Amino acid sequence: MKLYYCETPSPRKACAVARYLGLPIEYAFVDLTRGEQTRPDYLAINPNGKLPCLVDGERSIWEADAIMFHLALNAESELWPRSASQQVDVVRWLSWNSQHLLRHGGSLYFEYLVKPLFGLGEPDPSKVSEAQDSFRRFAGVLDQHLKGRKWLLGDDLSIADFSVAVMLPYAPRCAIPLDEFTEVRRWHDQLNAFDAWRNPFPARPAQAGANA
Template identity: 75%
Template sequence: MKLYYAETLAPRKTCAVAKYLGIPIEYAFVDLKKDEQSKPDYLAINPNGKVPCLVDGDRSLWEADAIICHFAQRAESDLWPHDGRQIDVVRWLSWNSQHFYRHTGSLYFEHIIKPAFGLGEPDPSKVAEGQGWFRKLAGVLDQHLKGRKWLLGDGLTIADFSVAVTLPYAKSAAMPLDEFPEVRRWHDQLNAIEAWRNPFPARPATSAANAALNA
């Protein structure tokens, strides 16, 4: 398997799950600053021009959540449950993509992507909007996590890797995470996992801009 990635949000979850499961994989770094995701050879495997993308034999698989499901299935791991909890995993993946990731990702963009790519200063109105949504949605998550170790109870699943993917950047992206003790506790547990803290493979040289994306 070959995983095309950049050191940004969506690829982070795929790299973290691959590392956690110990999956033998070839990594191919896609330099977004050089617009490599728009080159014809990359568009041939992912016409969306986005990262990550996984090539597994003759199959090209887009979208980070689909990729981490594939990893868990290939590894026969309980990260993808083999019972009725699968529906709950899908529910949280959907909630994240439609709500939580959408708004936390806007704060990540304003505070981390913009300076890294020379796109100007954070827009105060968009920051305020993103923080408002963060408080609303993190409140939902905080209530759900009461009495639960992980999103689905006692067992870690791909839903945890997906929903929490923006939280390593909470401080640098001005997310008011400390207002939500259950979310903070949950993310602290993830931070105890080496694959979560340091998901990306080592590269010979990392530019200051790319390092900033993983700050």
Template identity: 70%
Template sequence: MKLYYAETVSPRKVCVASRYLGLPIDYVFVDLRKGEQTRADYLAINPNGKVPCLVDGERSLWEADAILCHLAQRAESGLWPRNAQQQIDVVRWMSWNSQHFSRHAGSLYFEHIIKPWVGMGAPDQPKVAEAQGFFRKHASVLDQHLEGRKWLLGDQMSVADFSVAIMLPYAKDAAMPVGEFAQMQRWHDQLNALDAWRNPFPARPSNAAINA
């Protein structure tokens, strides 16, 4: 297997899973600043020109959540639940995350981390305030769900936890008000106990990372 990645949010969740599962994967760094994601050879495997992308044999698989599920299945790991209803719950939380939680957390990540990285200037404060409001709204839903549960699906960690929590390592630098939500903070503390969560990326020169 060959994983094309950059040190940004979506590839991070896939790198977490691959490290946690201990799968034999060759990592290929895609330098976004140099536009390597737009080269013809890369577009041949991912026509979207995005990272991550996994090549497994003859199959090219893009979209981070799909790769997450594929890796867990490939490893025959409990991160992909055996129970059909729990599989639906994984899809539900991943969909909710992409449409709501990470959508607005991602706005804060963009304003506070990406814009300085690419030289786009200071955060737009009205956009920051709006994103923080939506973040609080959806974080409240997540916090209430986690009450009485160790992980999103109950007692066992799943790929849904890796997917939904992936913005939280950037919370401090991106002004996400995570500290207002005790259950979410407790849940993220559990993930932080995993070395793969804290250190997901292959070794790279420090100046290549975006706040990783």
């Protein structure tokens, strides 16, 4: 398997799951600042020109959540639960995250990290305030759900935890109001106990140890 990635949130969760599972994967860094995601050879495997992308034999899998699912199945890992009811819960949280928490956390990531990287100006205070208010709304839902639960599904870690938490490592740099939510912070601290979560990206020769 070959995992194409860059050091941004969506590839982060795919890389974290791959490291957590200890799978034999070849990593290929794609430099967004050089537009490498638009090269014909990359578009041949992912016509969306987005990251991450996993190539497994003749199959090319786009989208980080699908990649995590594929990796968990490949490893026969409990990160993809066996019971149908828990599988429904995983899909529910993946969908919820993509529409809500990731969306608003991603807006803050864009304002504070993407704009400086590409010379797009300073954070827009009105957009920051709007994104923070929306993040708070849905983080409150997550905070209530986590009361009395170790992980999103209860006692069992799953790919849903890796997906829903993906914006939280960027909280200090992106003005994400994580510290306002005790249960969410406690849950994220548990993920931080895993080296695969703290350091998901493989070291690159030209930039050893660099994470974004």
